[in-house]
Amino acid sequence: MGNSWWQRLRFKFRVSVVNENTLGEVWHFRLSRIGMFLWIVFLSLLSFALFALLIWYTPLRSYLPGYNENIRQQLISETVRVDSLESKLALQTEYLDMIRNVVSGEVETDSVRPLDSLSIQKPEQLLETRSAITDEFMAQYEEKEKDNLSLFDVQSSTPVYTLFRPVRGMVEQKFSMHDKTYAISIRTTKGEVVASVLTGTVVYEAHSLEYEWEVIVQHEGEYLSVYRNVKNLKKHVGESLQAGEILATVADNNIMLFELWQRGNPVNPEEVIIF
Numbered sequence: 001m002g003n004s005w006w007q008r009l010r011f012k013f014r015v016s017v018v019n020e021n022t023l024g025e026v027w028h029f030r031l032s033r034i035g036m037f038l039w040i041v042f043l044s045l046l047s048f049a050l051f052a053l054l055i056w057y058t059p060l061r062s063y064l065p066g067y068n069e070n071i072r073q074q075l076i077s078e079t080v081r082v083d084s085l086e087s088k089l090a091l092q093t094e095y096l097d098m099i100r101n102v103v104s105g106e107v108e109t110d111s112v113r114p115l116d117s118l119s120i121q122k123p124e125q126l127l128e129t130r131s132a133i134t135d136e137f138m139a140q141y142e143e144k145e146k147d148n149l150s151l152f153d154v155q156s157s158t159p160v161y162t163l164f165r166p167v168r169g170m171v172e173q174k175f176s177m178h179d180k181t182y183a184i185s186i187r188t189t190k191g192e193v194v195a196s197v198l199t200g201t202v203v204y205e206a207h208s209l210e211y212e213w214e215v216i217v218q219h220e221g222e223y224l225s226v227y228r229n230v231k232n233l234k235k236h237v238g239e240s241l242q243a244g245e246i247l248a249t250v251a252d253n254n255i256m257l258f259e260l261w262q263r264g265n266p267v268n269p270e271e272v273i274i275f
Contacts (some may be wrong), residue, residue, distance in 0.1 A: 009034045044136055055078040080209045088255065091172055091185065161221050163273045164244040164259050175268040182266040183228065183257040186275070192250045195226050197273065198261070201240045202247075205233065212251040217241070223267075226259035 009032065016028040031039075055061050169192065173185035207213050210227040215235075216247035218224055230248035235241050250256045260267045269275075 012230055021091055032159050049140055054143060065066055079194065084210050088253070096171060142200035161198060161223070162243075163223075163260075164195055165275055166225070166227065166269075167192055167194050167256050169254075169256070169275075171270065172255075175266075175270065177266065177268075182261075183226070183259045184269055186256050186258060188250045188252075188254050188256060191251075192248060192254070193246045194230050194248045194256060195244050196231055196241045196247050197243065199241070199243045200225070202235050204235050205237055211257065213248065215247060217247070222263045224261040226257075226261070228259075229253070229255055 012030040012032045012035075014028055014030050017026045018024065019026050110142065167186055167188050169188035171184050171186050171188040173179060173181065173183070175184050196216075196217055196219075197223070198219035200217045201221075202215060203218045204216035205213060213230050213233055215227045215230060216224065216226075227247065229249050229251045232249045234246050234248060241247065258269055260269045260272070
């Protein structure tokens with residue numbers, strides 16, 4: 001039984017290729033069952049080897065899942081950084097164009113009388129320079145409001161808050177309600193500290209590829225301040241801090257973005273803070 005099974009495996013078949021017109025044999029070969037099995041295994045291994053070499057030595061290997069995952073993450077990070085650098089370059093170009101126009105005389109500077117020239121004058125001299133139109137206006141105003149002078153003694157119940165400067169530097173990007181640009185961009189020096197504008201509590205902190213760390217502080221008076229592109233956080237979520245207390249430092253590109261909100265509405269920081 002065993003010999004007959006082995007003989008059937010080794011029994012060779014003749015496969016002929018015949019010319020259809022002449023019925024003559026053109027080519028033939030002899031192959032057994034075990035030989036056919038070995039040929040199939042050999043061709044399979046050869047195909048696998050060729051396919052592996054094709055993937056390894058061609059760009060097709062980059063499509064394999066998990067291949068060069070670190071390079072992909074680095075590429076995404078660099079892409080985000082390039083976009084950020086492009087926006088900063090556009091701001092710098094606009095700023096240099098403005099400086100160039102001022103230096104060349106294309107933009108006239110404001111003709112504001114220096115404060116020093118006013119401070120050396122006596123109050124009596126300033127009053128003497130009033131025009132007749134000013135005197136007439138003041139007389140009409142006093143006559144109209146003489147019965148309402150008591151209103152000037154009424155104390156306002158609305159509290160007044162003094163906001164600290166978040167960071168020392170120069171404001172490059174202005175606040176614009178029309179363009180929905182609620183954050184101002186402040187260029188600082190290396191390692192400049194960031195301070196809280198009012199007494200409050202840190203309610204949010206997050207890290208991103210574009211802005212390093214972003215911190216939001218809730219203040220009294222329903223104020224909300226946002227600090228973007230900072231690092232080395234000194235305060236974290238849930239911690240309170242006083243007005244002017246150090247919150248973090250500016251990121252390595254020496255640019256900080258600052259927003260100020262009150263009761264859900266954006267506020268122009270330059271209107272309430274002296275930079």
